[in-house]
Amino acid sequence: MLMDVERHAKCGGDCSRCPWSSAVHATFDDENAFADYRHRCKHVLGYSPSENVFRDCVGCHTPNDEIPQEARVPLKNCLVRRCVDRRGIRNCAYCSRFPCGYIQDCGDEWGREKIEAKHGAPISEEDYAAFVEPFEGLRHLHEIRATLDPSEVRNHASLSPLKSRITKFPGDAGLPGMQERAHRSLHSLLEKIATSSLGLADTDTFAQQERLRGRILCFLLFLWILGRFGELVGDRLRIRPEGYLANRGSQTELATVSYLEGTLFPVFAETGIRAELRPLGKRWTTPGGGLRKENWEISGIGAFDRRDARAGSASERCTSPGRGLRLESLPPLRENRHASPLEVE
DSSP: OOOGGGSBOTTSOBGGGOTTBHHHHTTOSOHHHHHHHHHHHHHHHSOOOOSSSSSOBOOTTSOGGGSOTTOOOSOTTOHHHHHHHHHTOSSGGGBTTOSOHHHHHHTTTTOHHHHHHHHTSOOOHHHIIIIIGGGOHHHHHHHHHHHSOGGGSBOOOOOOOOOOOOOOOOSOOOOOHHHHHHHHHHHHHHHHHHHSOTTOSOTTSHHHHHHHHHHHHHHHHHHHHHHHHOEEETTEEEEOHHHHHTTOTTOGGGGBHHHIIIIIHHHHHTTTOOOEEEEOSSOOBOTTSBBOSSSEEEEOOSOOOHHHHTSSOTGGGSEETTTEEOGGGOOOSOSOTTOOSOOOO
């Protein structure tokens, strides 16, 4: 079993009872019993320790050079882990900014309320103790913070805002009126995405700022996929699973229902872009809330006047009076269907 001093991960999770922990696996003498335990975990959380590299975690307090090379957990690039290490503290409870926006959002991701909401029914006390309570990191961190002397809390220096690399739109772009309006509208949208906090608080902290950097990339990629591979049907733009999933790259969030409906769609709605995820049949999501390869579509992107859909060039259909950008007319950025046009420096 892990030493008590290493019991809690940097995010507050209880490593001594985490299903992915080597300490928990070591308590099973029978691999068949561990397989049954993994099956129960899968039922409750939607995930479980796999039979390969996604198990036997040695804990995030273990230095990177001591983590087995083939191991996939703990996550070396975990933002909480990196933020805590930069601060030189044991876990988030020791930071003056606790609880920051990042840990408030992520520290209770598998809490009881959310898990029971996903199941639509209460879970047993046995399943709660075994698979849910260990991940109620935010609560654990509050309990740790309550035991600390003020002198043990380290002040956090705010980071400078991210710098946008988007240049100003030229005063005279040399384009016909409607085309220039279309390009201005697109430029304005991209500028908003690049300079907005995109619904995140405390973006002057390391973990949250890195999260924002990734969210900007994710939002831009979403726009590119819809503009490049969306299909215009009546007065709506529609994207089907094959075109969408084939071009999302490594952005797993774009294939997660909760992220699309709880984060991306609401933020885009503030810019006048409306979207909805529409089930077209049964079994369109995985047990963990991911999108399957069939039985759904995203539609309602960039509403516009029907009359404009029947006439004019693509660039002339980029905007509609009073409604802003039309995503269906975004130009293709690359010919390679599986290559993302976005790069991060």
